Amino acid sequence: MIWVEILSRHRDVAARVGVAANEVCIGRAYDNDVVVDDPYVAARHLRVLRNDAGELVAEDLGSTNGTFLDGSRDRITRLVVDGKQSLRIGQTFLRVRARDYAVEPERIVPAERRALPTVLVVALAVMVLAFVLLRIWLAQTGEPRLSNYVTPLLSSGGLLLVWVGVWALLSRILAGRSHFLRNSLIALVGLLAALIYNEFARYAAFGLTWPAASNYEYAAGWSILAAACFLHLREISTKGLWLKGTIVAVILVLAIGVQTMQRSEAFSDLGRQNTTRLLLPPAFRAVPLRAPDAFFADVAGLKASIDADRRQARPGDAAR
C-alpha cells in the first residue's frame, strides 16, 4: 500500500489516495493511479516504486517541467522519499508515504490549558476595563455624565476587537487557525503595558520631577505596539522569526523617527513643547522640597541655554 497525498499551498493535505500496489504512477493522464489536474504536470510525470531495500523511490518519467524537492530549485530524477519532505511537480505539491510510515504519537487533549487562556483573557479584559474606567473617573471635574464613560469605553473596546479580529483573520488565512484567545491575550497585555507605562510616566513627571518618561511616552507606545505586532506574527507561524523581528524593528524605528521629527517641527513652529504639566495629589511627591535659593539657581542656569539658543539663531549678535 502506498499513500499519495496532494497538498495545498499551505502544505495541508487536500486529497489522499491509497494505492494497493508496489508501484504508483502519477500524472495528468487517466491511465495513472493518481490523476493530477495541473496543466504544468506531464501526462505521465512521476513513478513511485520500492527499491531492493524496501524504501520508496520517486522517479521522474522524463517530464518537461521536472520534479523538485519542496523549496529547492534542483531538478531531481530519482530520489528516495522519506514521507516527510514534499515534492513539487508542475505547480502541485505532493507527499508519498508508505503504509508503515511512523506517525507522531497521539497528542493529549489540553483540558486545563484550554480553560486557562479563557480565564486569563477575561481577567485581563476586566482589569483593563477597570483601569480605563478608574482613569476616566479620576479625571472628571465637571458634572458627572454617563457618556463620559460610555463613549471612550465603546470606542476603545471596538478598536481592540477590530485589532484582534484582523490578526485572528490573518492567522486563520495564513496558518489555518485563528488563535483568537491568544491574539486577544497579546492585545490586552499590550494595552495594559501602555496604561501602566502612562501611569509610571505621570508619576515620574510629578513625584520625581523627571519629565523624560512622559516626554518620550510616544516612543514607549510605539515600542509596545511593535512588540505586540511581533507576538501576533509569531502566533501566525514561528517560522522566520528573525526576519519578522527585523521588519517590525525597522518599522518601529521609522515610526519613532517620523514622530520625533514631527514633534521637533511643531516645537520650532510654536516655540513650546506640546506637553501637559501634570499635577497629582501632594502625597505623591517623592523628592525632597528644595530651598528657594536652589530653585532660583536652576532658573538662573536656564538663562544660559535660552541665550545660547538666541546666539545660535542670530550669529551676528554674538559679535556685538
Added chain:
Amino acid sequence: MTIAAVGCAAALAASGQLPGAEAVYASAPPRLLQIRTLLAGAGQQTSNGSAFLVSADGLAITNYHVVSQVVLEPNTYRLEYTAADGARGDVRLLGVDLPNDLAILRIDRQEAPYFTFDPAAIRGDLAKGERLYAMGNPLDLGFTIVEGTYNGLVEHSYNDRIHFTGALNPGMSGGPAVTADGKIAGVNVATRRGGQLVSFLVPARFADALLQEVRDRETTPDLRAEIGRQISQWRSALYKSFAAQGFRSTALGPYRGPEAAAPWLSCWAQTNAGAAPKPRFNMNSTSCASETSLFIAPDLTTGNIQINNYYVRTAELNQFQFATYLTQLSQARLLVGGPYRKWYMPERCHEDFVGGAAEPDRPSLRVLWCAQAYREFEGLYDVALIAVTQDDDKEALVSRLSLQAVGYEDAMTLGRRFLDAVRMSK
C-alpha cells in the same frame, strides 16, 4: 496777524459766542500733514496717520506707531507726507520716543506756519474740563476736527496719558490736540476699545522734550538700535518701579496670595459661586493686569504684567480629580505679544517642589518657571511663574505671575519675592 486772530478767537470762545472749533479749524490746515507708509518698491500705501509741524524749517511730530514699519524695516517701507495744499514729498525720521509713542520727522518745507506748545500743558496744569480740539485725517476721509474735554491724566497708567473725552478714529493718530487758542496740549494716540468717546493723548511735555533732544543732536542715530535701547531703558524703569512697590498679600481661604501694590495695575476678583450647573469646587480668584502695554510694531505689543491667584477648594471631588482640575488651572501660558516665529525664541521651562526651610507659614509649593527670549532685542524676556500650594489635597492656591519684556535678573528678583508672598494666614 495770526496772533491777533488767535487772541480774538480765544476771547470769543471765552465769551461763549463763537465756537472755538471754527477759529481753530480756520488756522490749522496748513500746519497739518498726512503721513503715509508706502511699500518702498510698489509705492502703494500700507497705512496712514497724521502729523503736525512744530517749526518753520519743517520739523513735525507724529506717533511712533504711525511710522513704526519704516523704523523697523527701512528697506521695505518708506514715508511720504501730504500737506493741506496737496504738496507731497519725502519724510526723514529724526528721532523716536517709543514709550510715549512719539516720532519727530523732517519734511522739505520752509517758512510754513506751525504749532507752538501750550505752556500750561507743558507744566501739566491745564484745568480739568478745558475744551481741547483734536485734529487729523480719520479713515483717510479728509481733515477733521473733534471737540472734547481734558480730563487730566489717566489713573492706573504707568505711562502718562491724558484722558480726552472725544472720538479719536484710526488715521487721527499723530495729530495734535490743541487748546482753544490753538496751542498744543497733547498728541492724539489711541482710543479705548469698548469705551465710547474715551480717548488718550500723549502730554505735550514729552513731545517738547523729544523735539529739544532732536534739535540738540547733530547726527541721527540708528533708530532700530535706538528702539532696542529705549525698550530696555523703559522696562528697567518699569520693573524697578514695580519692584519698589512690591507685592501685598491678599487673603484667599487659609492662604495669602501675592497681589501687586503698584497703582498702575488694576485688580479684579471673581468667584464661581453663582455658576450653573453648580460646580463641584469653589473657586475665588483675583487677577491684576497692568496698563503698560508698549506698541513696538503693528504685530508686537508687549510690556504687560499680570498676576492671578486662584483659590480652589472642594468637598465633592476626590484628590485625584482635584489634582486634574489644578493641572488645567496651572498650565504654563506665557502672555503672547506677537507672532512667535517673528519675534520670539523657543520657551524653556523649569519645574520643581519648593519649600521654605523653617518658616511654618510657608506652604510647600510646586513651582513652574517658563521663559522665552526676544529674537530682536537682547536682554529682553517674557516670563511666567506658577506656584501651586501642596499642603492639602482638597484645597489649593494657584498663583501666577506673568511678565512681558522683562530683564532676566529683574524677573528672578520679582519671582523670588512673588513666591515669598505666598503664605498661610494664621
